[in-house]
Amino acid sequence: MKREQILKAGLKLFVTHGLHAVTIAQIAAEAKVGIGTVYRYFGSKEEIVQQIWITQKSEESAYIFNKYTQQGSLRSQFDFLWERVIRYFLEHPLEFQFSYQFAASPILTKEIHEVAMMDFLKFDELYAMGLEQNLFKPLTARRLRLFTFSTINGWLLWAMDEKMDIDDATIALFLQMCWDSIKA
Amino acid sequence: MKREQILKAGLKLFVTHGLHAVTIAQIAAEAKVGIGTVYRYFGSKEEIVQQIWITQKSEESAYIFNKYTQQGSLRSQFDFLWERVIRYFLEHPLEFQFSYQFAASPILTKEIHEVAMMDFLKFDELYAMGLEQNLFKPLTARRLRLFTFSTINGWLLWAMDEKMDIDDATIALFLQMCWDSIKA
DNA sequence: TAAAACTGACGGAATATTCCGTCAGTTTTT
DNA sequence: AAAAACTGACGGAATATTCCGTCAGTTTTA
Structure with a gap:
């Protein structure tokens, strides 16, 4: 659930802003998830x-x-x-x-x-x-x-x-x- | 001259490592140019x-x-x-x-x-x-x-x-x- | 009620950007 | 034509900013 939200958020942000311009914090916010949660599921951008x-x-x-x-x-x-x-x-x-x-x-x-x-x-x-x-x-x-x-x-x-x-x-x-x- | 060196260095580094993984300092080093010089010619990555x-x-x-x-x-x-x-x-x-x-x-x-x-x-x-x-x-x-x-x-x-x-x-x-x- | 999942404030590492002294080359002065 | 004054490209140290990844505390799950 959270995992999918994160992937979905990442997809959207990477496409619209480019990988280099997207931070983990932004992904977490877009996914409506804590920063720590992102790190629970993934090791890096x-x-x-x-x-x-x-x-x-x-x-x-x-x-x-x-x-x-x-x-x-x-x-x-x-x-x-x-x-x-x-x-x-x-x-x-x-x-x-x-x-x-x-x-x-x-x-x-x-x-x-x-x-x-x-x-x-x-x-x-x-x-x-x-x-x-x-x-x-x-x-x-x-x-x-x-x-x-x-x-x-x-x-x-x-x-x-x-x-x-x-x-x-x-x-x-x-x-x-x-x-x-x-x-x- | 310096400008071209910077562009060439950027091209090489972006392609091999990806935009997000390349720093201005790396570009400067690869171009054999000071960091300041990069900013003389370009405003940002x-x-x-x-x-x-x-x-x-x-x-x-x-x-x-x-x-x-x-x-x-x-x-x-x-x-x-x-x-x-x-x-x-x-x-x-x-x-x-x-x-x-x-x-x-x-x-x-x-x-x-x-x-x-x-x-x-x-x-x-x-x-x-x-x-x-x-x-x-x-x-x-x-x-x-x-x-x-x-x-x-x-x-x-x-x-x-x-x-x-x-x-x-x-x-x-x-x-x-x-x-x-x-x-x- | 114990374990698992989650959160986001925080410290510090990494990075971008600025700033200033230097000096090779050019122009002006004498 | 020699000396003095000027110019601005340049490098890189210093500074400002961003961003990562952790962890102590909180909430949810089982």
Whole structure:
């Protein structure tokens, strides 16, 4: 409970002010929790960031894979999963900003990234199938997945920044672009 | 001279340790400059970041557009420019990391982004021409440009992270993917 | 009622920022 | 053209400020 409040407060403050400008005291205040309590749960500001990252990725994957069934054409599965990614971020702009800002941060170690990204390996199975069927350009499943993910990430950044309103047709066209980019 | 040393030192330290973990004293030491001198040129750590951003984007565009001529087919111009972007970042990994890390940072205001991105508007002319010729999907030139840029940015992050070695063929395939994604 | 969780005031370490003496280079005076 | 006066960039010691992390006291839980 308190732990989640702290993570939530940290997420909000880090995104809006930047890591360097946020103090533990501010986080405690935002979380409506004593400073000491923050230290009960986390050893440092950096650890808070790491735990936000892990928690966030876990919630993200829960959202994405909830209701996912490996039925229908490969293309429809592709669309389903990536659309979920897009919708998750559109509905959670703070989480998106956080995800983008810290993706390349030296605070997050390779191990943390590996753990946090575990769930996303399911995407690779999809891409592997596509490769078997010669649907995609000759790269590894992992690289194709990372490529699409990067594209979506970047696109969302400016889409949100420009407060572009994103309707179903926009998403459909965008997914088409993602598909076309890796199509054989 | 001293100013550049400070910016260079800041770039290196921010990328390797993260903004929050770097002190002005460290920057001064790395730049082989007195602490007071840092304050002669910059008002605060945040201002250093902003000036690095502006300087970096300016150097990047100088590199990209140097030798660029609006000759040849649209596709060859497309390839030329984006290949320059890719090569600039491959040759300047610190700058790339910095660029990626701070792209979504709250330290950089809209104004700074606008000023720093001014030079990149030339890309839009190219895309506008493509749109006139019905070569591209029906989006604005700006959006198409941002889409390609996002794609490249994201791709490079992973490529560098995985220490993937990137030869001419890889770049060519990648540019093909960029083209295919926006092609009508 | 004992244990666990929580709180926030506090001391001191870390850090940002200021301030001033120095001196290499430049201009003015004689 | 030599000497004197001036200038302001510079470094880093000194100061001001912030922030961390602890712990004694309080509240909640079981």
